[in-house]
Amino acid sequence: MAPGSRDLHNRGIAGTLTAMAQSDQSDSHILLADISGYTGFLRANQVTLRHANYIISELLAAIIKQARSPVRPDKLEGDAVLLVAPVDGSTKADSMVRQSIGDFFQAFDRRRAQLIADNGCGCEACMTIGQLDLKVVSHFGPVLRYKLAQFDELAGFDMIIAHRLLKNSLDCSRYLMISEAAWARLSPVADLSFERHVESYEGVGEIPVMVMRGGWSADANAPSDQETTLFRRLSDFVVKHVMLLPFGKALIRRNAKRALHHHDHHRH
Numbered sequence: 427m428a429p430g431s432r433d434l435h436n437r438g439i440a441g442t443l444t445a446m447a448q449s450d451q452s453d454s455h456i457l458l459a460d461i462s463g464y465t466g467f468l469r470a471n472q473v474t475l476r477h478a479n480y481i482i483s484e485l486l487a488a489i490i491k492q493a494r495s496p497v498r499p500d501k502l503e504g505d506a507v508l509l510v511a512p513v514d515g516s517t518k519a520d521s522m523v524r525q526s527i528g529d530f531f532q533a534f535d536r537r538r539a540q541l542i543a544d545n546g547c548g549c550e551a552c553m554t555i556g557q558l559d560l561k562v563v564s565h566f567g568p569v570l571r572y573k574l575a576q577f578d579e580l581a582g583f584d585m586i587i588a589h590r591l592l593k594n595s596l597d598c599s600r601y602l603m604i605s606e607a608a609w610a611r612l613s614p615v616a617d618l619s620f621e622r623h624v625e626s627y628e629g630v631g632e633i634p635v636m637v638m639r640g641g642w643s644a645d646a647n648a649p650s651d652q653e654t655t656l657f658r659r660l661s662d663f664v665v666k667h668v669m670l671l672p673f674g675k676a677l678i679r680r681n682a683k684r685a686l687h688h689h690d691h692h693r694h
Contacts, residue, residue: 531642
């Protein structure tokens, strides 16, 4: 190995070792809130693509705002948001996760209903907002948090399991799926209707889960005195047909990222 290459190699190893030395592992709740119908939603022309991403970002932002400390939104993953809640020996994290999950569904329903009511555009994306829905996966296990260069990363076998559970055999677009490990801690209220289910993955094996098809009860009623005002529909039209055009991709997920930073600011 040439001297220059050896120096780069050594610096790379040193950087990795530093990242591992600064890592932190904790038993944590792992939540994935995923918007279903996203792939089909993006099939369209350039204008519709911008409108579709604006709508998705609004829905993700609504979900993120409902995260209750210590539930922390960590990363946007396309049409999903990853949230993590470390446990500290008390039951606070369990309680906050339970409340946050219910709030995710209600916030999604309210924001979707408002976007439909305010819509002032006839493009494919804007006319099919009602086809979008929400899937939430809840898992529990050890999570390793570390920093590599400028990136904050999460790792661990249970992080892999949580993501695998989104690729499941259910045939519905709206559900809450809780793994056996998370179920033992969350103990949802008895009057909610769950069914036992088993998912199987190569290299992982069978994962017992509890599923509530339809998720939390819908709360889709936007305020009636605001739903049909000309001003709100005009504002919606201006955002989609004026504000989005000059900036294009720069505005994709803007509101969702702003909500994430706002959440971190108040958390600290």
